[in-house]
Amino acid sequence: MPLENGEGHSIRLASQLGSIDKCRLGPIIYWAEVMCCLAICASLSKPPPSMPIMINQGLLFMLRNLLILGGTTEASSLAYLISKTEFNATISYAGRVGRVRQQPIQKRIGGFGGVDGLSSYIISEGITHLVDATHPFATQISHNAILACQKTGIPLVALTRPKWEKQEGDKWCLVPDIDAASAALDQSPKRVMLAIGRMQLARFYKNLQHFYLLRLVDEPKATPLFPNHVIEISRGPFTTRKDKLLLTKHRINLIVAKNAGGNATYSKVEAARQLGIEIIMIDRPKIPDRRTFYSPEAVVHWLSFPG
Numbered sequence: 001m002p003l004e005n006g007e008g009h010s011i012r013l014a015s016q017l018g019s020i021d022k023c024r025l026g027p028i029i030y031w032a033e034v035m036c037c038l039a040i041c042a043s044l045s046k047p048p049p050s051m052p053i054m055i056n057q058g059l060l061f062m063l064r065n066l067l068i069l070g071g072t073t074e075a076s077s078l079a080y081l082i083s084k085t086e087f088n089a090t091i092s093y094a095g096r097v098g099r100v101r102q103q104p105i106q107k108r109i110g111g112f113g114g115v116d117g118l119s120s121y122i123i124s125e126g127i128t129h130l131v132d133a134t135h136p137f138a139t140q141i142s143h144n145a146i147l148a149c150q151k152t153g154i155p156l157v158a159l160t161r162p163k164w165e166k167q168e169g170d171k172w173c174l175v176p177d178i179d180a181a182s183a184a185l186d187q188s189p190k191r192v193m194l195a196i197g198r199m200q201l202a203r204f205y206k207n208l209q210h211f212y213l214l215r216l217v218d219e220p221k222a223t224p225l226f227p228n229h230v231i232e233i234s235r236g237p238f239t240t241r242k243d244k245l246l247l248t249k250h251r252i253n254l255i256v257a258k259n260a261g262g263n264a265t266y267s268k269v270e271a272a273r274q275l276g277i278e279i280i281m282i283d284r285p286k287i288p289d290r291r292t293f294y295s296p297e298a299v300v301h302w303l304s305f306p307g
């Protein structure tokens with residue numbers, strides 16, 4: 001994965017930095033940040049108990065209270081990495097799935113209540129930095145994060161994965177969004193793997209002629225209205241070998257997938273290539289430009305050496 005700051009940077013976590021490195025951190029920049037953070041603390045009715053103020057050899061070293069918008073493997077990797085540093089961090093989940101992963105940092109679950117709710121949370125919890133590590137198709141929360149950071153004046157970065165690129169042997173029909181994918185299914189009956197999660201299944205109810213294989217993280221609360229379907233409950237990461245077995249078992253001859261990128265669900269793309277199965281590939285929604293990183297290490301580097 002490319003680091004935004006270029007290949008070949010050696011990144012050491014804050015906890016691994018020696019005292020000489022700490023003295024190289026640019027005291028003027030840090031002092032300005034420290035004063036800013038102290039101002040945020042002073043504006044709170046009670047300072048967050050976990051906001052770290054670390055004094056090392058006379059230098060106020062780090063003041064970071066991070067909010068990670070999660071729900072992805074990237075967010076979990078970042079949470080793990082952050083837990084090895086002196087930074088304070090909270091990971092946030094929408095609460096869509098029944099079983100949220102165990103995390104080595106504190107977590108919160110549920111919506112914030114739009115831009116205003118997220119802004120209030122940032123202020124009341126003394127959040128100093130926001131990392132949007134949500135899924136590339138989670139556009140609402142990403143837009144909210146941009147606006148809430150503008151409102152509260154804290155820095156925002158995105159942690160994401162590059163999209164998948166078509167490889168030789170792939171049979172992709174590219175469509176711009178979910179509705180275009182649904183329209184592309186207006187054809188004679190097929191055996192379709194609908195790999196789009198649970199939330200937007202109803203958008204495919206106009207094409208009930210197909211058999212559908214639905215791979216979901218949790219058992220759905222209401223039975224989907226497809227007359228001919230099978231639900232496979234499982235959570236990634238998946239493997240190409242098992243996905244080939246799954247596709248073969250259900251005699252799948254068409255897949256509908258979001259261009260999520262990353263490794264966790266790429267196995268179905270490889271399996272489809274090897275089995276010669278067509279994929280209706282849904283392009284990513286547009287999100288306004290943000291500073292974007294492609295590895296958790298790059299985010300930690302940015303937190304350690306801002307600029």
Ligand code: NAP
Nearest residue numbers: 070071092093094111112113114134135137138139140141
């Ligand atoms: P969305 O449409 O962008 O967000 C809808 C609302 O859900 C947001 O306005 C927010 O509610 C709440 N929300 C979303 N992510 C949140 C988070 N991490 N923490 C707290 N609240 C959050 O989101 P979505 O597409 O439904 O996805 C929901 C979650 O599932 C995301 O966290 C995403 O990373 C994960 N996910 C999504 C997909 C996908 O295909 N969309 C796939 C895998 C995982 P309020 O306005 O009340 O704050």
